[in-house]
Amino acid sequence: MKKITRLLFLAGAFLFTTITMAQSVVTGTIMDAEMAAPLPGANVVEKGTSNGVSSNFDGEFTLNTQSSSGEIVISFVGYTKVVMKFNGNTDLGSITLQPDNTLEEVVIIGSGIIDLADDRETPIAVSTIKAVEIQQKIGTQDITATLVNTPSVYVSGQAGGFGDSNMRVRGFDQDNTAFLLNGQPINGMEDGKMYWSNWSGISDIASAVQIQRGLGSSKLAISSVGGTVNFVTKSTDKREGGFAAFSTGYNNYLKTTLGYSTGLMESGFGATVMLSHWQGDGYNFGTKGQGQTYFVSFGYKINEAHNLNFLVTGAPQWHDQNYRKKISDYQEYGKKYNYNYGYLNGEYLSLRRNYYHKPVANLNWDWTINEKSSLSTVVYASWGRGGGTGSYGTGNTYIDNGVTSDGLINWNAVQAYNNSLPGKIGNADTYTGSAIRASVNNHAWYGLVTNYENQLNENLTLNFGADLRTYKGTHFRQLVNLLGLNGFNEGGISQQYPDPYIVSQTYSIKPWSSLTNFADEDERIAYDYDERINYGGVFGQLEYSKNKFSAFFQGSVSTQSHVRWDRFNYTADNEESETITNPGYNVKGGGSYALGEHGKVYVNAGYYSRQPYHDNIYLNFTNEVNPLTENEKILGLEAGYTYSTPVFSASIDLYRTSWKDRVVSSSFTDDTNSVFFETDEGVEQLHSGGELSLMYKPIQSLRIKGFASIGNWEYVGDAQTTLRDENLNTISVEMEDVDGGKVGGAAQTTFGIGLDYEIVERFSIDGDYRYYDKLYADAGAIKDNLELPNFGLLDLGLSYKMLVGKDGTNSVSFRFNLNNVLDEEYISQSSTAIMAEAGDDTYSGINTNNQVYFGNGRTWNFGMRFKF
Incomplete structure (x- = not known):
């Protein structure tokens, strides 16, 4: 024993x-x-x-x-x-x-809806910008400025005013790139367009921005052509703390921001609140602006399986606008010239002011069902109110002395003209009298996105879900300034109000009051119609990953219905249009293979049958259905290689995108400053190219970034061109050969390099240089397009962070930006393609009759941020 x-x-x-x-x-x-x-x-x-x-x-x-x-x-x-x-x-x-450049674990709510590339084994063409870089480099610009150092991305139009930027990806306009806010679609339902002034607060509340160029990896039932941009906002912060920030910049720019979070308390509740105010005079003359941002988020962690987060945010703003104009006008009056404003009795008054308030609310629910499955759902709503102002009746260019010697609006002459009319009553039918009107665009949008994920086994993951939306838009005009008139006689304009009647009520163009202060039906002018769009889609994805190989397949089907009610062009019995319903679908698939420890190759392919936008279904903004409009067909092919180590990373992406049966729209102004719209239908585009991204960190204190993209973007075949005036009346319809014509609006060749160097601890300098070439006029689908001069831009920044408090956990950050350091004079966009001939006046070889935007010259901003 x-x-x-x-x-x-x-x-x-x-x-x-x-x-x-x-x-x-x-x-x-x-x-x-x-x-x-x-x-x-x-x-x-x-x-x-x-x-x-x-x-x-x-x-x-x-x-x-x-x-x-x-x-x-x-x-x-x-x-x-x-x-x-x-x-x-x-x-x-x-x-x-080290802070990274990915989105891993940035968000704690809605992770199943906020579909990011970091959870993809299959690589794609992707770039990510995190909050620290956004806060540093945004300055006085809108959120699109954070993406300028990205291959195949071109941002222009900043000269139009605060928030009037235009961003294109691989040569495709904003209406053909999907923009998401925490996975929630935010492109306009009617036309797919983005108005960045409505989203001016994103830079304040963003945790990160990720752009997936081309096919991307989004699981939603969306068919983006250029790519997908996901703005990931704050949710309820896990930790208690707050910040206060102040910044100033050129031309009287001022901004203050305050934020505080309770953190996730023992009870499971938490709240985060942020408020900001900004104002400035803009870069060009007559582009003043002002706005606020509010953000309120309530989180509740019910238990380990359930998280809820309710968020409300909005960015009410107004900004005065500058339009493209002839190069000869800039030569006469200067590069900051703007003919949209003047002085009335010594007081500044703009003819063109955009004002809008778009509150957004959403409720996220994350449910961890078990170790292998989860469900994420977001219910959202937005209510847009506001519009843009312009001339009503007789424009100032048709009035004696209506333009001053320095090219501005002579409002005193306009008022004198109004005072000379009998009874000081204008007449809309005969275009007598001159007032300022607002084109109002109100809407209510409700939606739901849900995604279920199941880890079927060690190697196979299944996702499927739904995307549901309903949208009601109301569009009309109303008077905002009678300029001395007693009213406008509107008789004979509306089918439902055929008898003469006087409209004399004016309405506010302040963004806060625009939520409730707008005209009733009997006080509306020029046009008045509603639109209802319903959308429903289901999507699914299978992803397989084992050892060095991964593959995925995605698919979605959707249906979209359209109807409109027109109270001006039709009697009450005939105001409702025919309801148009279109199905659509998309399929995507791809695979990747790891080459050694650091490299990976991939191929992706996708085909989309995408429904046309509402504005392309009904002809001339009437109830008449456009017989040429059909689903757009997109075929995308991609391949690439990525290599990554802690010191060096590089990615090469190749793409070819064919787009058939699409619609291209553009606008321009004539010698009288009247606006015209041109629409090209039945257009086919072929975009192909390559992209390169580099990052090298030779020492701990130095990071070098680089990018390059070379594209060949052309039109194929014929197109039907329709010309309309500002009141959407059809002027002409023509067939045109556009085969081989260059797609304009974005530079087809770009490259850039950036350096970030820490001089001493927490004090750093950074710089970015970008070069643009093969930039053509944004003049619609034409065979012989105008190539604009190439140009390069240099931006510099300085950052310093000072630790404060007993334990050094608080900090004060200082940031100084100098944009376009060399004060480069360049044309960023042209809406016309007038070729120079012998004897014509030219600027850098360009006919001076072309209507262009010059890019902003040298600008600066300085900011401080106290974090506690």
């Missing part, structure tokens, strides 16, 4: 010694590279196991490993993962985590 006991004791001692020898104790301290401070709460996990710990308040950790040697993975929200080896008991010392 003693021998047996002794043997058991020896066996137990041997087993204990073996287990002890097979384990190790790994210690270290995790530091924030940006703050040079300990990073509490970082995750430390033994690779290949679920064995892990978190760093304490001082960034320290101790991990008892299950093996005597191996690797540990150190990660934290918004930082690059670090993998370190250990062998036996190991003290890893100080471990520094």
Whole structure:
């Protein structure tokens, strides 16, 4: 018995010694590279196991490993993962985590809806900009400015005024790129367009912006041609804290922002609130603007399985606008010239003001069903109110002395003309009298997006869900300034109000009051119609990944219905149009294969049958259905290679996109400053090209970035061209050969390089240079397009972060930006393609009759941000 006991004791001692020898104790301290401070709460996990710990308040950790040697993975929200080896008991010392350029774990709510590339095994053409870079470089610009250092992205139109930018991806306009807010579609339902002034607050509330060029990896039932841009906003912050920020810039720009979060409390509740106000005079004359942003988010963690988050945000704003004009006008009056404003009795008054308020609300629900499946759902709503002002009746150019010697509107002459009319009554039918009207675009939009994910097995994941939307838009005009008139006689304009009647009521163009202050039906002028659009889609995705190989297949089907009610062109019995219903679908698939430890190749392909936009279904903004409109057909092919190490990364992307049966629209103004619209139908485009992205970090304090893109974007075949005036009356219809014509509006060749160097601890300098070539006029589908001069832009920035407080957890950040450092004079966009002939006046070889935007010259801004 003693021998047996002794043997058991020896066996137990041997087993204990073996287990002890097979384990190790790994210690270290995790530091924030940006703050040079300990990073509490970082995750430390033994690779290949679920064995892990978190760093304490001082960034320290101790991990008892299950093996005597191996690797540990150190990660934290918004930082690059670090993998370190250990062998036996190991003290890893100080471990520094760098802020990364991905979106991994940025959001805690709606993760199943916010479809980001970081959860894709199959690589795609993607770029990501995180909050710190947005806050640093946005300055006085809108959110599109954060994407300018991205291959195949071209941003223009900033000269139009605050928020009037136009962003194109791979040569495709904004109505053909999908824009999402936390996975919620935000392109206009009627025409697919984006009005960035309505979203001026995104830069304040964004956690990150990700652009997936081309086919992308979005699981939603959307058919984007150029790509998908996802704006990921804050949700309810996990930790208590806040910030206060102030910035100033050129031409009296001022902005203040305050934010605070309770953090996720023990009760499971939390709240985050942010408010901001901005104002400025704009770069060009007569482009003043002002606005606010509000953001309120309430989160509730019911239990480990259920998270809820309710968010309300909006950005009420107004801004005065500048239009494209002849180069000869700029030569006469200067590069900041704007003919849309003047002075009435010594007071500034703009003819063209955009004002809008678009509150957005959504409720996110994340449900972790079990270890393998989850469901994410968002219910959302938005209510847009506002419009844009312009001339009604006789324009100032038709009035004696209506233009001053310096090319501005002579409002005093306009008022004198109005005072000379009998009874000071204008007449809309005879175009006598002159007033300022607003074209009002009100809407209510409700939707739901839901996505179910199931890990079928170790290698196969299934996603499927639905995208439902309903939209009601109301469009009409109303008077905002009678300029001395007593009213306008509207008789004979409307089918439902045929008898003469006087409209004398004026309405506010302030964004807050526009929510409720707008004209009733009997006070509306020029036109009045409603539109209803209903959309329903279902989508699904299978993704397979094993070892070095991965593949995915996505598909969706959708149906979209349209109807309109026109109260001006039709009697009450005939105001409702025919309801048009169109089905659509898309399929995408691809695969990738890892080449060694750092490289990966991929191929993707997709085919879309996309429904036409509402504005292309009904002819001339009437109830007449356009017989030429049919589903647009898009075929996309992509291939690429990525290589990534902690020091160097590169990606090469090749694409070919064929787009048939599409509609192209453009606008221009004539010698009298009247606006005209040109629509090309039945157009086919073929876009092909290559893209390169680079990142190199030779030393800890220096990061070098680069990009290049070369495209060949052309029209194919014939197109039907329809010309309309500002009141949407048809002037002409022609067939045109456009085969081989260059697609305009975006530079087809671009490259750039950027440097970010930390001079001393927490003080850095950065610079970006971009070059643009093969930029053609945005003049619709034409065979012989006008090529604009190439140009290059240089931006510089300085950043300094000062740690404050007893433990250094608070900070004050300072940022200075100087954009277009060399004050380059360049044409960013042209709406006409008038070729220069012998004897014509030219500017850099361009006929001076072309109507263009010049890009902004040298600008600056400075900001401070206190984080606590």
